[in-house]
Amino acid sequence: MSTPKSLRKRLRTLEKHLKTEYPGLVTLLPTFRRVDALLYRMGLLDRGESLATRIPWWPLVSVLGTFSAGKSTFINSTLGVPLQATGNQAVDDKFTVICYGEGQEARVLPGTALNADPRFPFFRISDEIEKVAPGEGKRIDAYLQLKTVNSPLSKGLILIDSPGFDSDDQRRSTLRITDHIIDLSDLVLIFFDARHPEPGAMHDTLQHLVSKTVRRADTTKFLYILNQIDTTAMEDNATEVVGAWQRTIAQAGLISGRFYAIYNSDCAVPIDNPALEARYEAKRDHDMGEITARIQEIGVGRSYRIIAMLETVINELESEVLPYLSKQLRRFRGQVMILDIVWAVVLAAGLGGVVALSGGDLVTDVGTWVSGTAAPAVAEGGATVAPKAAEVAGTGAGAGAGASGAAQESASGLDWRALAEQARDVAAQGISQGTAALSQAGTWLGDALSGIGQGAGAVATRVLALLVGLWLLFQVGHQAARAVVAARLAPQVSDSLGHMGLDPRAAFRRNTGFGRRVYRSRPVGWTAGAERKLDAIRDIAMTQVQKLNDLFADPSGRRGVGPRRGVSAPPSSPAPATAPAGATASGAAASAFAPPPPDPLAVPDPDTTPGDAGDARPRA
Structure with a gap:
């Protein structure tokens, strides 16, 4: 577990790098720290952690998909360096x-x-x-590796190449890393193999990379790419292959959206028909141009996405994390309340048993002690009465817990048998501690308070002492009940929720710890002041967005060409030395999710917008 000291060191290192590479983002660090402070107080974030260390500050492009779908070949072509090993099998x-x-x-x-x-x-x-695969965390080298390459096209950009998804028994740890990558990426390229478009070959990819992504709010960052389309030229069946692929992904839930069809010219199969070859090349160059343009854009989009993460974590906190935590705390309160009632019954039975054993003398003795006319019998005979009280109270505890369990056996929402067992444990623990306290405190207080006189103040003091003693005796069982219920429920509470992985389990333990009020209406740290601070942070994020807009937009046209004086645009990924043929400046933004034309090899009209293109549902 990190310490606050090591966290401060990491944040200083991060700030230093941001000042060098992305100076426009440095001002966001204090805002993230303000959110951190609120999460610390609620227990949702460890004090050795920061939201600023849970997001990538560099533009991130991930390449996912099936085995031998051409992912590594695509990366090598993009970087202009033969970095990744390629082949027809998993390499x-x-x-x-x-x-x-x-x-x-x-x-x-x-x-x-x-x-x-x-x-x-x-x-x-x-x-x-x-967390998902115990023992695998120490084998991090078996899952990850870092490669550095001296390519100008890799500056200011992080690329991630992934293993394929053709096995039905993917390790949970691999899928956890994949989910982590998808959450943090600015652009996700999902590759399919045009040579194997049938559903069976893509089952796992469709399940994990399509079915889950269509329900996300950031679906526009996913590009679905049918690679090695050149292999369809041998039988001239591009229409059939693309149609089968479309039907397959439609079954996984992706019923709209533009896909790309590409191939690598260095690895392409020969196409004897010059006209057909020209059509394939035109389609490849157009789609590659759009993909390249999307990659170039993420340097600017990264700034917006980092700001959006602030609002995302605030929205998730209010709409998902806090309601979930409140629900768990209501479960906790309900079960503690039941055990409190059982403990109260046990105490009443125990006190009644003590009175019965004393033949009524105890009531008289306590009354005379309160009035100041004599020392209480409980003080003198506490050592004798307490064990008898324990015996009677123990009988009452078993009866009370058993009655509670039997009466509620069919109730829904709670395991009453387990709760009854907890009640017996709480009663036994409370009786053991309570009788010892009764024997010691009774003797000491009885002697101390008997000699203070018979005036009204003295009587009131002794009455108050008696009530406090009973309250403390009740608290023994109450605290035991809290500890038992909290220990039972805590493992059932999720330890990671939302895109930022906030920890409701740690917050639950903070709210159920010793000294915390059980029946409070809000979780610890979630106050009206905290809500106002979050609203202020939202305003800061909006202001940052407006500043970014000023770099690229000028609705009035008064500023002229270029960024406003004194404002520098954030750096973005460098453009490739030569843009592929067919790429257009407007093509990437306008047609990333435009519907495909009926002819899969037709190049879309650059003047056609998504709204003009019509229905985007898959075609046969």
Whole structure:
């Protein structure tokens, strides 16, 4: 577990790098820290953690898909360097993070390099792996590796190549890393193999990379790519292959959206018909141009996405995390209330038993002690009465718990048998502690308070002492009940919720700890002041968005060309040395999810907008 000291060191390192590479984002760090402070008070975030270390500050593009779908070939072509091994079979079983490096030779570093560096998106991912696959967290090198490449096209950008998804028994740890990548990526390229479009070959990919993504709010960052489309030229069946692929992904829930059809010219099969070859090349160049343009845009989009994460975590806190935590606390309160009632019955039975054993003398003795005319029998004979009270109270505890369990055996929402067992445990623990306290405190208080006189003040003091003693005796069982219920329910509470992985379990323990009021209406730390602070943070985020808009938009046209004086645009990924033929400036934004034309090899009209294109549902 990180410490606040190590966190401060990491944040200073992050700030230093941001000042060098993305100075416009440095001002967001204090805002993230303000949100951190609120989450610390609620127990949703450990004080050795920060939201600022849970997001990637560098533009991130992930390449996912089936085995031998051409992912590594695509990355090599994009970087202009033969970095990743390629082949018709699976050639890499690790997630590979690719970034710029000064050395002339590419370097391969172990997964530890990523797990321990907060600048990368896999910082402390071993902890997440350990949660879903105990024992696998220490094998981080078996899942991740870092590669550095001296390619100008990799500057200011992080690329992630993934192992394929053709096995039905994917390890849970691998899927956990995949989910982590998808959450943090600015752009997700999902590759399919045009040579194997049938549903059986893509079952796992469709389940994890399509079915889950169509329900996300950020679906526009997903590009679905049918690679190696050139193989359809041998039988001239591109229409049939694309149609089968469309029907397959429609069954997974993706009923709208533009897809891309590409291939790598260096690995393409020969096409003897010049006219057909020209059509394939035109389609490839057009779609590659759009994909490349989307990659170039993410440097700007990253700034907006980081700001949006602030609002995302606030919205998730209010609409998802706090309602979930409140629900768990209501379960806790309900079960503690039942055990409190059982304990009250046990106490009443115990006191009644003590009175019965004393033949009524105890009531007389207590009355004379309160009035100040004599010392109480309970003080003198506490050592004798207490064990008898324990015996009677123990009988009452068993009867009370058994009656509670029997009466409520068919009630819904609670395990009354388990609750009855808890009640007996609480009663036994309370009786044991209570009788010892009665014997000791009764003797000491009786002697101390008997000599203070018979005036009204003295009588009131003794009455108050008697009531406090009974209250403390009740608190013994109450605190025991809280501890038993909290220990039973805590493992059932989720330890990660939302995109930022907030920890409701830790917050639950904070709310159920000793000294916390059980019947409070709000979780600890969630006050009206906290709500006002979150509203203020939202306003800060809106102001930051407006500043970014000023860099790129000028509705009035008064500012002229270029950014406003004194404002510098954030850096973005460098453009490739040569843009593929067919790429247009407006094509990426306008047609990323435009419907495909009836002819899968037809190049869309650049003047056609998504709204003009018509229905985007898959065609046969």
